[in-house]
Amino acid sequence: MLRFIATRLVQLVVICFLISVFAFLLVHLLPGDPTLAILGPNDTPAARAVLLHQLGLNKGLVSQYGTWIMNIFHGNLGASFLTKQTVTNALGVAVPIDLELVVVSQVLALLVAIPMALIAALRPNRLFDRIATTSTFAMLSLPTFVAGPLLVLVFAVTLKWVPATGFDRLSQGLGQNLKSVILPSVALAIGSVTVYYRLLRADLIATLQEDFVTMARSKGLSTRYILMRHVMRPSSFSLLAGAGISIGTLFTGAFVVEVLFQLPGIGYQLVQAIYSRDYLVVQGMALVAAVAFVVVNFGVDFLLTILDPRVRRA
Template sequence: MALMFSKRVGRSLLVLFLVTVAVVGLLSLAPGSVADVVLGENATPEAVAAMNAKLGLDQPLWRQYMEWLGSALHGDLGSSPLTGQDVTQAILDRLPVTIELAVMGLLLGVAIAVVLAVIAAATQGSAVDRAISAVSSGLLAVPAFIAGPVLIYFLGLQLGWFPVSGWSRISDGLWENLRHAFLPAVAIALVEVATFQRLLRTDLVSTLREDFVSAARAKGMSRTYVLFRHALRPSSFSLITMAGISLGRLIGGTVVVEILFGLPGLGQLISSSITLRDVITVQGIVVFIALVYVVVNMLVDISYGFLDPRVRKAVPA
């Protein structure tokens, strides 16, 4: 068990290293620099060179990266050369917005998907099953950058039920916070509903054909009881895995939604930092998102043992 855990941690650290190298390499290919942004288009080459020297940007790229990596390994993600703000603090300031959107969107997606998948599996081959499948296929074709404007227009502008921009913190009132978060969360959840529903329905249909389900039915248990008590949990492995992967992806993938709704989250921050060539801030955010992604997936693996005792028995001591 310890060896397996060590291997997983080693692979995770390798992933984090490769991600940061890729980010630095890609950003280095973009035209312009922080000095160009700070001094403006009319700056002389001498002024740009002096600013680059002041910021340490005149050093080779590999040396800049190694210095940043050394600080990051000690928990220091550096400071923005544009604003002077500590990157870790900037992440913590905006993290609550992104976390709430990602978690709320994921929970909405899972809850709706479970209900639809159970109904579809229980009515396999019926008109209801085919209708749910058609709706799921339609939702897969509606990404957030399309769903967002549609929700804004109908539920925000036409009906006036929800605000279409801005953010209200939980400390300012839970109701107002949920009203501001609902439309962005729904825009995030729609595609997740389609993916989760199709995945869980397939696993449920397969599980309902197992011998232990037939035995439960032979004992006189109701179809609903068997479906929820005996079939749902062992059918949730793929769903749990996908949900864990989706959470890490959503934390880093709320950029479009945050821009559409004008929300002060990590997506908005990384978008503006890329535009301004703020490499230090981008690196810090990417490392944080990659770390969350890795940790969530490790927790997903651990959760298998709680879902099915057979998994615990199969793991070597």
């Protein structure tokens, strides 16, 4: 078990290094000249050369990477050319927003998907299963940029229960804070519900046909006990793997929702930085998003080894 975790940790470090290299190179692969973006097209070539020197962009790539990564270890991701705000500060704004969006939306999605999958799997192809399968499929085909404005129209504009846009920090009170994230979270949860429902339903139906379920029934155990203590665990592997990918993607994939609801999350700031060639911001945000993805999936792998004792030998 410890060996397994150690191996995975080494893998994690290697992957994070590769990510940092790609995040660094990414910006150099983008067409365009950052000095042009900062100084504007009307400045002199001499001034551009001075800036290039100041930014260290005239040095070799390896030396540039070295400087960048050493600064990161000191907590310094650089600063935006445009706003002069440090990337660390920008992340301080973005990360709590994304964390909260991810947590609230995924908890909502699981709260809906798990009971639905359980009821549907107990009586497959019967009325509830058909309704649930069809309606989740409809939800999947509803894009976020349609669901988002619809939610705003109903709950913010018409009913006025929650604000339409903006983010209230937790320090402004939990209620206030939740009100500001509930609509974007629901918009994000809609897509996840379908995926989670389908993964869990399929695994549950397969598990319920296993001999060990008949065996548990032949012991006279109640259906509820069998579901909770015998069926759920071996049926949750696909769901967990799916959740890992879904959560990891959301750190940047929440972009559309962040724009719709004016939430300055990672995706939102990243896209803005790309447009303005604010390359240190792009590098920093991309690095954080990618590392978050890898760490979340490392966590999922770890959970899988706890849930399935057969994996531990691998």
